[in-house]
Ligand SMILES: Nc1ncnc2c1ncn2[C@@H]1O[C@H](COP(=O)(O)OP(=O)(O)O)[C@@H](O)[C@H]1O
């Protein structure tokens with residue numbers, strides 16, 4: 039069997055925020071790839087670096103943040119080598135982001151269709167009259183919204199509708215990769231499920247890949263094919279979702295899975311005793327060692343690299 043080709047390859051991505059207290063090492067040299075048509079989940083506690091990764095992939099990190107190292111290749115194109123103009127075109131057309139909190143940053147004084155028009159214009163697509171109306175109706179239909187939603191203002195929409203509008207704007211130029219950063223975190227359970235279904239429907243219409251960012255492992259497990267687990271700026275495990283639930287390898291993944299009541303209950307992550315380390319001047323060694331039930335002497339001095347230890351299962355831990 040030939041493996042599915044990679045759509046996105048990320049190697050040694052490192053992002054720091056240079057603050058007056060020092061460099062916050064938010065993303066610590068991570069590598070992963072996304073396959074064509076795949077839905078990949080990025081899971082981790084708040085502050086583990088998930089949004090920073092999303093912004094770095096689109097080159098949207100702003101000062102005091104800086105991409106220190108890394109190579110990001112989308113469909114054979116090295117994104118960090120593109121000019122600003124080239125990158126502007128790659129955003130949305132190649133790689134689209136539904137940013138964290140996007141549904142709350144829709145412009146309150148613009149009707150939905152004007153927000154879609156801005157999205158299209160930003161990427162050099164100017165449609166007018168009938169062609170524009172048709173495109174708006176198509177986009178709304180693809181996220182399960184009626185045509186007349188085009189004439190509404192954000193305050194006239196429910197949370198789920200706002201999130202669908204954000205998805206419609208993100209996919210307006212048919213991207214190959216859609217990144218959705220906590221798209222359901224502010225929504226109730228029923229609406230969460232509907233938004234997830236919308237995202238999956240849109241993905242399959244476009245034949246795109248998806249990176250779904252979240253902290254709710256239960257919800258994630260129902261939607262994605264593979265999961266990457268983030269801890270304090272490091273990717274500590276990358277596994278197919280079924281393997282992760284059957285046999286989580288990293289001690290942090292094991293605690294995460296154990297804290298879920300069952301695969302079918304959509305409860306948020308319950309919490310693991312202790313706190314993640316400060317991301318300022320991180321010491322060497324395993325970032326999880328202060329909370330790990332299996333920590334050994336070696337874990338304090340040697341940082342474990344992410345390695346493939348079972349077919350398609352990668353883990354960063356000295357136990358393997
Ligand atoms: N603009 C910023 N300035 C300083 N630190 C930041 C900034 N943005 C994020 N961080 C820090 O980077 C780390 C990762 O943040 P983030 O990527 O937002 O995590 P997540 O999305 O997993 O919650 C956190 O410690 C956060 O405090």
Ligand code: SF4
Nearest residue numbers: 324327330337355356
């Ligand atoms: S490397 Fe050591 S401290 Fe880190 S997760 Fe593995 S056993 Fe625990």
Ligand SMILES: [Mg+2]
Nearest residue numbers: 088089090138
């Ligand atoms: Mg975030």
